[in-house]
Amino acid sequence: MTDDRIASTPSRIPDPWQDLRQLTRARIGLGRTGNALKTDDVLDFQASHAQARDAVHTPLNIEALTGSLGNEPYYCVQSRAPDRSTYLRRPDLGRRLDPEAAATLPKGDWNVVFVAADGLSSFATQQSALPLFRTMQAWLSDWTVAPLVIATQARVALGDEIAVTLGARMVVMMIGERPGLSVADSMGVYLTYAPYVGCPDSSRNCLSNIHPHGMTVPAAAVKLSWLMREATHLKLTGVGLKDAAPETAALENSKTLLEKDNDQ
Amino acid sequence: MAYGCTLRGEHYTFGDLKTLMAKASPARSGDELAGLSASSDAQRIAARYALADLPLSTFLHETLIPYEADDVTRLIMDTYDGQAFSPVASLTVGGFRDWLLSDEATSETLSSIAAGITPEMAAAVSKIMRNQDLMTVSRKIRVITKFRNTIGLEGCLATRLQPNHPTDDLKGIAASTLDGLLRGMGDAVIGINPATDSVSNGLALLEMLDHARQRYDIPTQTCVLTHVTNTIEIMNRGGAVDLVFQSIAGTQKANEGFGVSLGILKEAYEAALALNRGTLGNNVMYFETGQGAALSAEAHHGVDQQTVEARAYAVARAYNPLLVNTVVGFIGPEYLYDGKQIIRAALEDHFCAKLLGVPMGCDACYTNHAEADQDDMDNLMVLLGAAGITFLIGVPGADDIMLNYQSLSFHDLLSLRKLLNLKPAPEFAGWLERMGLYDARHDRVLDIPPGQTLLGQMVR
Structure with a gap:
């Protein structure tokens, strides 16, 4: 047994950093061996990074999603990015439908279409997309809701082309957010009214940070339904809708999209 | 042509x-x-x-982005110094590479030609230089700046202490700041990226940082990296502004995307100079840059991302900054895909900036969707250290919990100083020693628990 292991077993000397760690989730007060980090801290960091990378690179389990849908109709589409490596290099391809996939979407007349998209964390979509869709379906009984679309190698703007192809007047894009070291399963929801290909990000509203330790699915559903009803009323989404929003707790986590969020 | x-x-x-x-x-x-x-x-x-x-002089006759269309081009052409250029005026780009690497190009000579080098010349020669060439030439160039300490001396590596918090919680930020100071970090700046970009929030964060700096008499500078227009308003309200921060890019349109113009930068620069808060010098600006910013704003004019990036350094040098750093891996894999591309870009950015006389540091970093990891950052920090980088950024445990990306840890930076025998800025090293945190004889930051130092009282 090494000295390190002895040092890391519980001792009677209180860790002076323990109180300070209540103040922040930052990795403060990490021990030193020489100048370097201790083994446990190195491995803990690597485990978090591995989880974040797996969230990016693990394919969305489509069978599991469709299995949960039972007999309900659904569509599966992919973007023009054929694989993850291309997807990461070419966000432009992730924003456009593969032409063959587009041909499988029949033109209809819908109030809204929901899209479950892998984005940058399939873990997030796997976990939260269907529960949110189910909740919204129940609450939107007076709406015509298109069958769920499951989209892979997808960026946020892929939803625009899906909505146009299906004939939906509004699109709700449920998409995995770029994973951080502490949260790898965070989902974002982007609402766009009257979307079109090339639609600017400033005309979307976004709910972010949807995961078990952030915004819960029921909380997101409350906010999303408010946004959707207001969007129908105002016939717009984006900055105009955000400006019209009352200063209520219902919207405290909603935001309009900024340029730097483009990597979605 | x-x-x-x-x-x-x-x-x-x-x-x-x-x-x-x-x-x-x-x-x-x-x-x-x-x-x-x-x-x-x-x-x-x-x-x-x-x-x-x-011929190197081609870049004086042929602009990549038209003079009429872009104020960065106008800045470059209008401030170019023909006299400074004259020692290398007859060279080709290839000849310039050979000259830069030759013994003829000493620290003094390289300093003297800086005002005669345009960003496009620097970018051009960098494209025919290998990584070791970029490092060898950068290492010869000294750019020294001062505010409350001296940044850029031979044998020194300064660090920015980055104590970010997702809700800007003052005690949370103070706890991370304490951690960094105990590890000997923060001589370049103690700089917070605020989660909320507002005047009132900026004022509160600056007051907290300035109070800590004064209480412990730390010979360094503090900064809240809020938008320049917020900082101007904070100065108007009497806030404790040491350094004015702004993200900048290499074209007028990209800068407009950041909500800045050369005029706004000048206004902020003059306001900060007038505060006269520096004790050793009056370099009052801090800029961040990064390859890909112009493309992401659709403002690159068909110019490659490394060349556009170099043009941002012409913007920076117009305001005599204390610090500039490239945030090299932050932008994501669609601009720099993997560790190899991130490392190359960081060495290019450092070289081009130093050749233009800009005090260049680096945030050696990556996002979770890039093909990079902490081993790549280890490689990069050693290469930059060997190349004489002005400063590097340190975050507790290398994990920025506000911006969700990975940089270097305080431990990494201590290891780097040891590996390459680099010291903190001298005034800051002296302070660490007075605080009982530094063994100057062995150039070693001691491992002291917070309760056993005066600094431990900081988080209250």
């Missing part, structure tokens, strides 16, 4: 100067995304041959 080269029996032509520059650039995803990169490795090398034969 078209350029051409015959390489091993095949003739390649390049329609104009910016195409030649882009095709000569080492491969990276951002240029591929923009449709600017070489279509084959052979074409890339043919472009480098053609570029190497080009």
Whole structure:
């Protein structure tokens, strides 16, 4: 047994950093061996990074999603990015439908279409997309809701082309957010009214940070339904809708999209 | 004007100067995304041959982005110093590389030509330089700046302590700041990226940092990296502004995307100078840059991302900054795909900035969707350290919990100082020693628990 292991077993000397760690989730007060980090801290960091990378690179389990849908109709589409490596290099391809996939979407007349998209964390979509869709379906009984679309190698703007192809007047894009070291399963929801290909990000509203330790699915559903009803009323989404929003707790986590969020 | 080269029996032509520059650039995803990169490795090398034969003075006659269309081009052309350029005026780009690496190009000579070098010249020569060339030349260049301490001395490596918090919680930030100071960090700046970009929030954060600095008499400077217009308003309200921060880019349109103009930067610069808060010097600006910013704002004018980035350094040097750093891996894999591309870009950015006389540091970092990890950052920090980087950024445990990306840890920076025998800024090292945190004889930051130091009272 090494000295390190002895040092890391519980001792009677209180860790002076323990109180300070209540103040922040930052990795403060990490021990030193020489100048370097201790083994446990190195491995803990690597485990978090591995989880974040797996969230990016693990394919969305489509069978599991469709299995949960039972007999309900659904569509599966992919973007023009054929694989993850291309997807990461070419966000432009992730924003456009593969032409063959587009041909499988029949033109209809819908109030809204929901899209479950892998984005940058399939873990997030796997976990939260269907529960949110189910909740919204129940609450939107007076709406015509298109069958769920499951989209892979997808960026946020892929939803625009899906909505146009299906004939939906509004699109709700449920998409995995770029994973951080502490949260790898965070989902974002982007609402766009009257979307079109090339639609600017400033005309979307976004709910972010949807995961078990952030915004819960029921909380997101409350906010999303408010946004959707207001969007129908105002016939717009984006900055105009955000400006019209009352200063209520219902919207405290909603935001309009900024340029730097483009990597979605 | 078209350029051409015959390489091993095949003739390649390049329609104009910016195409030649882009095709000569080492491969990276951002240029591929923009449709600017070489279509084959052979074409890339043919472009480098053609570029190497080009007289350096070409860049004085031919602009990549028209003078009339862009205020950064106008800044570059209007402030160019012909006298400073004269020692290298007759060289080709290839000849310039050889000259830079020669013993003739001493620290003094390199300083004296800086005002005569345009960003496009720096970018051009960097494209025909290997990584070791970029490091060797950078290492010879000294850019020294001062505010409350001296940044950029030979044998020193300064650090920015970055104590970010997702809700800007003052005690949370103080706890991270304490951690960094105990590890000997923060001589370049103690700088917070605020989660909320507002005047009132900026004022509160600055007051907290300034109070801590004064209480412990720390010979360093503090900064809240809020938008320059917020900082101007904070100064108007009497806030404790040491350094004015702004993200900048290499074209007028990209800067407009950041909500800044050269006029706003000048206004902020003059306001900060008038506060006269520096004790050793009056370098009052802090800029961040990064390859890909202009492309992401659709403001690159068909110029490759490394060349546009170098143009940002012309903007920076116009305001005599204390600190500038490239946030090299932050932008994501669509601009710099993997560790190799991130490392190359960081070395290019450091070289070009130093050649132009800019005090260049680096945030050696990556996001979770890039093909990079902490081993790549280890490599990069050692290469930058060897190249004489002005400062590096340190975050508790290398994990920025507000911006969700990974940089270097305080431990990494201590290891680097030890590996390369680099010291903190001298005034800061003296303070660490007075606080009982530093063994100057062995150049070693001691491992002291917070309760056993005066600093431990900081988080209250």
